[in-house]
Amino acid sequence: MSFSLSLGEIADHIGAILIGDSNKSVMGISSLEKATKDQLSFYSRKIFLSDLQSTSAAAIIISEKDSSLFKGNLLVMEDPYLGYAKASKLFKLFYKDQVALGISKYAEVHQTSKVSSSASVGSFCVVGKGSVISDGVIIGSGTIIGSNVKVGPNSLIYPNSSLYSDVELGEDVIVHSGAVIGSDGLGFAKEEQNWVKVEHLGDVIIGNRVEIGSNSSIDRGSLGTTKISSDVKIDNLVHLAHNVTIGEHSAIAANSAVAGSTSIGKRCTIAGCCGIVDNIQIVDDVHITAMTLVTKSIKTAGIYSSGTPLMKNKEWKKSAIKFKNLYKTLNDQ
Numbered sequence: 001m002s003f004s005l006s007l008g009e010i011a012d013h014i015g016a017i018l019i020g021d022s023n024k025s026v027m028g029i030s031s032l033e034k035a036t037k038d039q040l041s042f043y044s045r046k047i048f049l050s051d052l053q054s055t056s057a058a059a060i061i062i063s064e065k066d067s068s069l070f071k072g073n074l075l076v077m078e079d080p081y082l083g084y085a086k087a088s089k090l091f092k093l094f095y096k097d098q099v100a101l102g103i104s105k106y107a108e109v110h111q112t113s114k115v116s117s118s119a120s121v122g123s124f125c126v127v128g129k130g131s132v133i134s135d136g137v138i139i140g141s142g143t144i145i146g147s148n149v150k151v152g153p154n155s156l157i158y159p160n161s162s163l164y165s166d167v168e169l170g171e172d173v174i175v176h177s178g179a180v181i182g183s184d185g186l187g188f189a190k191e192e193q194n195w196v197k198v199e200h201l202g203d204v205i206i207g208n209r210v211e212i213g214s215n216s217s218i219d220r221g222s223l224g225t226t227k228i229s230s231d232v233k234i235d236n237l238v239h240l241a242h243n244v245t246i247g248e249h250s251a252i253a254a255n256s257a258v259a260g261s262t263s264i265g266k267r268c269t270i271a272g273c274c275g276i277v278d279n280i281q282i283v284d285d286v287h288i289t290a291m292t293l294v295t296k297s298i299k300t301a302g303i304y305s306s307g308t309p310l311m312k313n314k315e316w317k318k319s320a321i322k323f324k325n326l327y328k329t330l331n332d333q
Contacts, residue, residue: 130147149167166204
């Protein structure tokens with residue numbers, strides 16, 4: 001960004017207590033290691049202590065208990081990482097500020113669809129029959145919107161995304177490029193040697209303030225609804241199968257997959273590369289660590305893990321043998 005902000009302005013925006021020069025101007029935000037004398041940074045973990053001690057940053061967002069670690073301008077608040085998140089918005093050139101309102105002459109909008117005059121439909125977009133595009137919506141170029149789709153106010157759909165028919169997005173939803181919402185899930189019946197496709201007749205409902213990462217896929221219900229509740233955050237490359245439900249304020253990291261008809265509660269976190277089988281229930285406030293395979297319902301809140309951590313290959317082979325022998329011993333009992 002080419003503009004600057006004073007530390008006083010930033011402190012007011014993020015809710016921090018400023019210790020230092022309120023008129024000091026900064027022109028961006030960076031890591032402790034790379035920050036320059038006109039940039040802001042933050043300190044939230046002990047592993048970055050050496051970077052804090054050597055940083056050239058103009059000011060640091062920091063907690064009160066760590067404030068003595070840096071001799072310079074401070075923005076003191078309980079959660080420095082939250083402060084960083086809020087400050088980052090001040091220095092971002094948002095996509096919505098770069099597009100023109102209205103319907104591009106290169107877009108194709110069905111005559112029965114309704115597009116707000118304050119919305120933007122980019123070049124080479126298609127909006128299908130009976131769809132509703134609400135106030136303040138931005139639809140990036142090359143995006144396909146099917147029939148009977150509802151996009152709630154101030155939602156942002158980045159270029160080259162796909163929303164199949166009968167998908168509903170709430171307010172302030174963000175869909176990143178390459179995401180597919182409303183595709184068919186895996187449903188096939190066997191007839192002798194042949195597969196007979198189960199047609200997916202349901203829909204997808206996305207709540208308010210949901211964010212869906214690039215190249216993620218959310219299947220429509222086979223019968224009924226796939227539902228993503230409000231304030232859910234979905235990373236890139238996540239797959240949610242038909243009839244999955246995700247509770248409010250949950251988050252799912254990249255390369256995780258949730259099989260059909262599984263229900264995940266509120267305030268859950270699913271780390272990267274997790275697999276969750278079909279037709280199980282996970283209660284509220286469950287946290288699943290990376291590369292965990294969940295094969296049964298989780299009925300009690302807490303932190304759950306599976307798999308083995310990184311070790312030297314020789315040690316891993318020994319552990320694998322011991323694990324195999326343990327399994328044999330248990331079966332012999």
